[in-house]
Amino acid sequence: MNESHAAPDVLDTQPNELVFEVQGKNQRHVERVSIRPNQTINIGRAWNNTIIVQDQYVDANHLSITMPEQNRFSVADNNTLNGSEVNGQAVCGGVQYCELNQVIRIGDTSITIHDANRPVAPALERSAWFSPKLRSVSIGSILALTFLTIVIALTESWLGSVKEYQFRDGATVVLGLALSFFVWVVLFGSMGKLLRAESNMKIHWLLCCAFYIILALIFAVSTIVHFNTHSMLASQIFSYALSSVAAIIFLFGTLSVASNLGSLGRWVWSILLVSTMLLSIHSNSLFLKEHQRWSSYSDKKLVALPDFLLFRQASSVDAHFDKVDDLFEFDELN
């Protein structure tokens, strides 16, 4: 007797796998939900709802949905200000029934319930540039790129050290780098989790490593340019131009996996962020008046590199002083 009642109970309580497709005014997202018969799902703006809807015309606890029988749902409006509709019919003071693939409308948002066993179009399109390859990278690739980054960082700090290099110098560099990468990854991983329901930590870490390596290369090349041309301006333009491009691509990649922005939006935000950063660094020097640009120091900051990195032709003392002759002409005195 007990056994004959036990079987339907087990069947009745088996969860149904559903997909809620939520189409807002500006964004679309899909959520996978398991629901048991007679279990209630709440929809609204508040954090304690099963489906959270970001819509100002939706109440904090707007709708309650239960599934009295397979693939049939009863939709109850919780006396909301703007009300609810099922398939174009208002849910007035009671319960309206709805079936799979019918549209429930609350505020500016439409909700469609799908069977999870049928394909549903993904909510967000992946970036064609970054996601497919980066998402498929193995842990081995991550370790290899991290190792390369550490080697480059240590080499850079060892070459630039003007005292005997010690273990703690290298440890400081590696820990500093790891900490800054970690902060970046957590920050944008959390952002991605919130906006896209995916953290993409691995991709952020890889992007950080790649960006650091590229910056280190740009710095090395710009030092060689400075050494050979003796022009601070040339090396600065070179390093700022290339590192800005690298930063824009890096931010584009970061936004691709951490936000819902479209391609144009990602480019615009990346360029805006990098431009703002450049402006904030150089705003002082850009808006200096003529007398504020005066200095009692020469603008020549000379660096020394090994002889094999010198690509400039050696001159002679006579040729040098012939050219120095022109230095005595000052435009501002004319």
Next chain:
Amino acid sequence: MNFRFMVVQWRVPTLASLAAHASVLACVCFSLIVAPIAVAEEDFSSYYDLVYQIRVVSPQAASKSSIGSGFQVSSDGLLITNYHVVSSYVQHPETHHIEYQSFRGDQGRLELLDFDVVNDLAVLRLDKAQSGFFKLNSVPMKKGQVVYALGNPRDYGVTMVPGPNNGMVEHSYNEQILFSGSLNPGMSGGPAVNELGHVVGVNVATAGAALSFLIPASKVKKLAQSPRNLTSDSYSDAIAAQLKAWQRDRIQPLIDIDWSSETFAGESLFGELRNDFQCWGDTNEDRNRRSIDWVSKSCRSANYIYLDNSLSTGQINYSFEKRTSIKLSSTQFLASIESGMGADNDSNFDHSTNYQCHNDFVDRDAKNGYRRVTTCVRAYKRLSGLYDSLLLVERISGESSLVTHLSIAGAEKDQIAALNRKFVEASSHE
């Protein structure tokens, strides 16, 4: 060893002479053993009447902007003071004027007739000449002879300071008397007289307790007697002409003489080029935990010219530094070399342009590395034809570097070019 001269002028307390470090030290020691000064038996009270307080007044501020002392040297009211006492008027004649106040409280205007920026003297004319005036001494003074400096220190009233004459300052291109009396700000431009009341010098600067400097009376005589055609429009031209003449006489012999070789850290270089240059050396050999050995030598000319609160010129300084790697790799050692140059003289946007620079690699070989020469020049905006120059010659290899530096302030183009070239040649002896 950072002694500074103090201008005997209110509001301009530091006419910094970076020069004469050794003589300053020597004189400090000397002042400790100097014999007590004999009290003057003569009656000097009448000389107090002949000392004036000189004030440069800014009418906008309705107040004096600087004060010094001065004295009359002729019956027609010629008055002598220091150039630096009236320098703010010379730089901005349109916004200042010069006044005097006598010992008895009489006040009036002064007209600037002439100045000598090199010897720090100015000639003015009193609007009401007095009958009494100082005579200039023409008899050579003996060392140890007591002289009496008069002036109005810090606006407290005319004061007399006795002290022995110690002859001419050593290691100086310009002639100055070393006076072991305590001059104070405000006494600048006052007379220093002998026991007969004849002016032997003009108070000009101090370098500490009982260590002061006088401009010889012969310089006053020369300026007082020289023809004058100075107008307020021609002050800058006159300063430029005086500086050019002084620098030409001073620099040309440096170009012409043989710079005798002197060993510096195993390199064949040169030392004190002339009596008015002094060199100081330093090294880090006594430090235990060093990764680079360095030895340096810095040489400075004793003289420079004060033109304004914000402008000085005439400095000629040179230095050498040799660095050898002990514990660094070749690339680390090279990374530690970062050279920059800055002016040794005071200036600002009103007086100078920015530096314009050019550099070249002039030698290169795989064994000894490369040699790089950098020259920077800036021009004076108001002193036409005068420039400041910075020169850097670096010989750099993976294990050692030798950096030599020459800085010239306030010289003409041809003099700078010739001295720079001579410096590069003398720095390149193998």
